[in-house]
Amino acid sequence: MLSKIDANKFHTLIEINSLINSNFRDVHLLLSQIMESATRLSDAEASSLLLMNKERQELYFEVALGSKGKEVQKYTVKLGEGIAGWVALHNKSVIVNDVANDKRHLSNIAQEINYKSKTMIAVPMRIKDECIGVLQVINKKADAEFTQDDIEWLEVFANQAALAVVNTKSMEEADSEIKILQEKLKTTDQGYHTIITKSPVILEKMEIIDRVAKTDSSVLLLGESGVGKELFAEQIHLRSPRSRCAFIRVNCAALPEGLLESELFGHVKGAFTNAISNRQGRFEMADSGTIFLDEIGDLPLSLQAKILRVIQERKFEKVGSDTTVNVNVRIIAATNKDLEEQVKKGQFRGDLYYRLNVLPIFIPPLRQRPEDIPELSRFFLENFMRETKKQFSGFSEDALQTMLSYSWPGNVRELQNCIERACVIGKNKWIEREDLFLKPAQDGEGEITERNLKTAINVFKANFIRKVLEENEWNQTDASRALVIQRTYLSRLIKELKINIPKEL
16 A cells, blocks of 8 residues: 555646646746655755756756755756766766765855755656756755655656656747747738638638648649639648748739749849849749749740749749759749630640649639628728728628629629728728628629529528627527517527537527
8 A cells, every 4th residue: 555655746746747738838837846746745955956058068947946945046057067967967866865075066056055955866857868957855854864765756756847848848839830820821911811711612622722732733723813812822832841931922914024034033144234233033032932923824925934944844044144043942823814725825835734734723703602701801891990990890781781692703802892992981880781882783794693692691691690699699589589580490590500609608
């Protein structure tokens, strides 16, 4: 049977281990708790935990408990210096029951803080057999001596302290990765954007993108203007092994042919008029990363051969130079044109098309994913409320119905502009239909299929019911009265329309 003291030790170890395996992020507090337990259970007067600074080859006091704890924390110990330094250097535990006569003892620290060490145990903290610090307990109470049993228990505490340090570092690294990614995903002119979606078809595309991102193959994003092809290109890059390297964007339709070649491949000084210095091109800037060629269908035929060579050989020459530049770049291209038709007409190289079309991904227009309209609208409204310093409660039923029934020929870009305009013009609590300035479709323009109309109606119902529930603090009885329907029917609609009830309710 375990003695009462051993039972206390086991209970303490279990408690500490539970904390270590939780998301306990305050490593100093956790290490202090470990040392308090070690001090108490070894019946010592004082204790300290020293961590290794590899660059400086010295130990510093992370935790120091006892009457002189605060004073001792200002000191550092060189590797090999003192009993703690000896333990760190040799990666071995030591028990010293006559500290004053031990040659390794640093008597100068003891004298300066006016504390006499009589007995001591010092053990290494190890990670994969490497010493990262030292635990020591000082002066067994009642002038007793430390025993082998004490040193074995302290080694167990040292293992727990090392595990706490490892776990905390892992969490800090994970937090750092998350912060980097969150910073990347902020919407800025140079940065990345967040994809807002609830549409099954887009969620399916995101699963495809996850798989595509892991490869280095070229990707061709297809879809109407304004559907957000650039955002999907960003996601491919961010989810790829190249995510820490550059993501370079080029709009092939925005520059004339002469400037576009220099923009893509760079030039050397004197290559043409006004080439007063060497210039790095976008492909060179994207080395080890990703280049996004938007509107690739507008790329001049004269440049298509150079792009094909980069894909096949990863080589090119700058304008005005005969020196070959080697690059390691992944190409993502996008177009709203029918490239197959352009190939037939001789307006686009067939060999380039087939090299780009290794992984084609079609991004559906907004009218085919009405579930995203309310989500995107709320997202844009929140952004523009911050910019305009105005506050709205949301969209009226008429406004939401108008947006859901509109065909959005300009897709997400048109929706964004529409919400910005409504935010500037709107002057009531809710964004109203007239604030949107959406013209009804004429001559069959934007005709919606029966399947999409049914989806749009269901999306409208879900948003309308959710708003009424929110206004009635999610009380279904009160909400059913406001909707003038039976409570049982409301419950059925909540289930059928998959309206999520807040967990705290």
